[in-house]
Amino acid sequence: MKKTLTVLTLALLASVAGAQAKKTITIGVFPDLDSVVKAALPGFNKLYPNIEVKINSLAYADHHNALTTALATGSGANDVEAIDFGYVAKFAEGGGLVDISKAPYNAGQYRSQFVAYTFPQAITDDGRMVAMPTDIGPGSMFYRTDFLAKAGVKPSDLNKSWDSYIAAGKKIVAANPGVFLIPDASEVESIMIRTGLKPGEGLYFDKNNKVLVGPDSPRFVQAFTVAKAVRDAKLDGHAGAAFSSDWTTAFQKGNLATEVSGAWLVGHMQNWLAKDFAGKWASQQLPGNSFTSYGGSFYGIPSQSKNKAEAWDLIKYLTTNADQQILAFKTTGAFPALRAAQSAPLFNEGVAYLNNQKARQVWRAAANNIKPIDVNRLDPVADQITNDALSSVLDGTKTVQQALADAQALIQRRAR
Amino acid sequence: MQQAQILSTPTRLRPGARWERFQRRYAPYIFISPFFILFAIFGLFPIVFSAYLSLHEWQPAAGLGSMKFVGLRNFTDNLTDPTFWQSLKNTGIIALESGIPQHVIAIPLAFAIHMGLKRVKGLMTALYFLPYITSVVAISVIFVTIFSWQYGVLNVLLTWLHHIPLIGGLFPAEKVNWLGNRAFVQPAVASVVVWRYVGWNVVLYLSGLQAINGDLYEAASVDGATTFQQFRSITLPLLRPIMFVAITLTLIGNLQLFEEPYIIAGDSGGIGNVALTTVMYMYRTYNFYSDAGLAAAMSWLLFILIGALTLINNRVFGKSRLSGAD
Numbered sequence A: 001m002k003k004t005l006t007v008l009t010l011a012l013l014a015s016v017a018g019a020q021a022k023k024t025i026t027i028g029v030f031p032d033l034d035s036v037v038k039a040a041l042p043g044f045n046k047l048y049p050n051i052e053v054k055i056n057s058l059a060y061a062d063h064h065n066a067l068t069t070a071l072a073t074g075s076g077a078n079d080v081e082a083i084d085f086g087y088v089a090k091f092a093e094g095g096g097l098v099d100i101s102k103a104p105y106n107a108g109q110y111r112s113q114f115v116a117y118t119f120p121q122a123i124t125d126d127g128r129m130v131a132m133p134t135d136i137g138p139g140s141m142f143y144r145t146d147f148l149a150k151a152g153v154k155p156s157d158l159n160k161s162w163d164s165y166i167a168a169g170k171k172i173v174a175a176n177p178g179v180f181l182i183p184d185a186s187e188v189e190s191i192m193i194r195t196g197l198k199p200g201e202g203l204y205f206d207k208n209n210k211v212l213v214g215p216d217s218p219r220f221v222q223a224f225t226v227a228k229a230v231r232d233a234k235l236d237g238h239a240g241a242a243f244s245s246d247w248t249t250a251f252q253k254g255n256l257a258t259e260v261s262g263a264w265l266v267g268h269m270q271n272w273l274a275k276d277f278a279g280k281w282a283s284q285q286l287p288g289n290s291f292t293s294y295g296g297s298f299y300g301i302p303s304q305s306k307n308k309a310e311a312w313d314l315i316k317y318l319t320t321n322a323d324q325q326i327l328a329f330k331t332t333g334a335f336p337a338l339r340a341a342q343s344a345p346l347f348n349e350g351v352a353y354l355n356n357q358k359a360r361q362v363w364r365a366a367a368n369n370i371k372p373i374d375v376n377r378l379d380p381v382a383d384q385i386t387n388d389a390l391s392s393v394l395d396g397t398k399t400v401q402q403a404l405a406d407a408q409a410l411i412q413r414r415a416r
Numbered sequence B: 001m002q003q004a005q006i007l008s009t010p011t012r013l014r015p016g017a018r019w020e021r022f023q024r025r026y027a028p029y030i031f032i033s034p035f036f037i038l039f040a041i042f043g044l045f046p047i048v049f050s051a052y053l054s055l056h057e058w059q060p061a062a063g064l065g066s067m068k069f070v071g072l073r074n075f076t077d078n079l080t081d082p083t084f085w086q087s088l089k090n091t092g093i094i095a096l097e098s099g100i101p102q103h104v105i106a107i108p109l110a111f112a113i114h115m116g117l118k119r120v121k122g123l124m125t126a127l128y129f130l131p132y133i134t135s136v137v138a139i140s141v142i143f144v145t146i147f148s149w150q151y152g153v154l155n156v157l158l159t160w161l162h163h164i165p166l167i168g169g170l171f172p173a174e175k176v177n178w179l180g181n182r183a184f185v186q187p188a189v190a191s192v193v194v195w196r197y198v199g200w201n202v203v204l205y206l207s208g209l210q211a212i213n214g215d216l217y218e219a220a221s222v223d224g225a226t227t228f229q230q231f232r233s234i235t236l237p238l239l240r241p242i243m244f245v246a247i248t249l250t251l252i253g254n255l256q257l258f259e260e261p262y263i264i265a266g267d268s269g270g271i272g273n274v275a276l277t278t279v280m281y282m283y284r285t286y287n288f289y290s291d292a293g294l295a296a297a298m299s300w301l302l303f304i305l306i307g308a309l310t311l312i313n314n315r316v317f318g319k320s321r322l323s324g325a326d
Helices: A002-021 A033-047 A060-073 A085-092 A107-113 A145-151 A155-159 A162-175 A186-192 A218-232 A245-253 A265-273 A308-320 A322-332 A339-343 A359-367 A379-394 A400-414 B002-008 B015-053 B073-079 B082-116 B121-133 B136-147 B153-162 B182-210 B214-222 B227-238 B240-255 B259-265 B278-287 B292-317
Strands: A023-029 A051-057 A080-084 A132-144 A258-262 A281-284 A293-300
Touching (some): A023 A308, A033 A132, A033 A322, A051 A308, A060 A085, A085 A293, A186 A218, A186 A258, A258 A265, A281 A359, B136 B259, B214 B227, B240 B292
Antiparallel strands (some): A132 A281
């Protein structure tokens, strides 16, 4: 008995000693980004044999909720945390995440290597940088080639301008009964308010926190008016937000002619959303020469992490290593934020689902045309209020002018 | 002298007696302590913390250190927020639309089961209770598919009915956008709530009915009272205590409505925000607007409202009439 105990103790001691030489860090991610990290680890461990990485993967919302709680209470965060685009502004406020623009990280040195609009998204008003970009979602328009052919519409008719988009859409819907041009009219608005911003302007606020939404803003008036025109022409499927049940069913039944979304949508379409329609979809730029981003992911280091140096090694590997970024693109279709990765031969190959169209070149062009948009802490509030205003325009309860005036007042209430 | 006094006091007890005294005095507290410890952590602390929070401005992601005392500003902000008032109005309407039918259906149903279906009472109760124990998320997702505009079962059914000769004219020719039309969203949410809680109320009323002495019914039928007369003059008055319980529970539950509208109308609160209940707005304020203080103040305002309404309910339905004075 005594002997066994001694052996056990020795074994324990030995394993502790072994672990000391090897440092274990944790990374908090959500699906599908966890597959990217999993695929990256063999390569990372070759370069850094002394760092062991443990992946803590939670569902998308759970991951961000857990991170909020960990930052609020100051304990429980992972050494590296993945942050989705929609949450970056929220986590940027306060001191929960390390400022990686400072030494020893000096993330600023990599800025020119990345797609231009990515870095500003993670930089706060006072110049702190809280996360490194890893993948991006360049916006693109997907369209059904068979529906267009039947209506005698050229793809270029759809993206020349918003007017020609609506005119072509009427023809498509007329020639293909039961088909919708776009899942929801509100998508038109969300692209249009993202284009034509002046320098120093965010979506809803300018640098001095002045509210930009209002009846005198041409950007919002035009966006609301065109969205309403799409609704009035009965071109949209009233499907609400992406991934709602009507949205999903519309794809699965195949009665959508176009959809505007991030390049990543192709992955969903070929895997489950529109499996039966392979070869019938194609991709081109958004209407009216708009370039806008649909999401993207970042990695940050919580201030509470005790392994910041190792955490930064991992982040650097995941974001600045071109081979890794290409591997990520192959694994889940996560479009690289690193420009060097975008010149891989893979980008000149056709996409099987899109009838071998060289769509990645389209997306790359879009990515490099997207302008940075300033983020504001109150963006989620303004976003919600503006969407509510739009829905009351779309269902005819309010005029564009009235809805925007009401929205302006509601947002100003908050932006004290 | 002093020494003698000290010696004379019985400071030392037998070890056994000491243990016994300790047991008798303190052991009960130790045995009962898990409850109080758990309550303090998971019950009391959150309540106290949310009261504290309601007086502060705080963005959770910025850490505990960033709390700023703002006094009652969160309360005044909420009370001057049109969306807060709209959420209260929505909550009230949905609470009425779902609360009244629940009881209007459940009481006669329980009576019918109690009187007529004695043999299959257990089975019927279980069937009606089923929705209550099913996951609300699963239920709501199914209802979303039923109400779906283009692909929903309800619209398929209505279209089919429309094509039947003679009665077809009664049904709409075009598909109805149940969740995309302001007029229909609240009733849609209410219908799910009714469907879910009717069974729960039936069970409550059945237990109330069982407490009524059968002799009363026997005597009544001997006197020649019809079933309806028995229901009106015996069942309803004697069910009053259980009605009070059931209505109080419905009141509290309906004012805290969250899951059903959240899943059916989406986190945006549906078209024109008509399904945005106060609890949903509270969740949105905390989760999307990261304004924890404002959300905490909102929860206290809702608490005050529920407290006041329960008090009124107590006055109208409660104790004074419970004794059956009328």
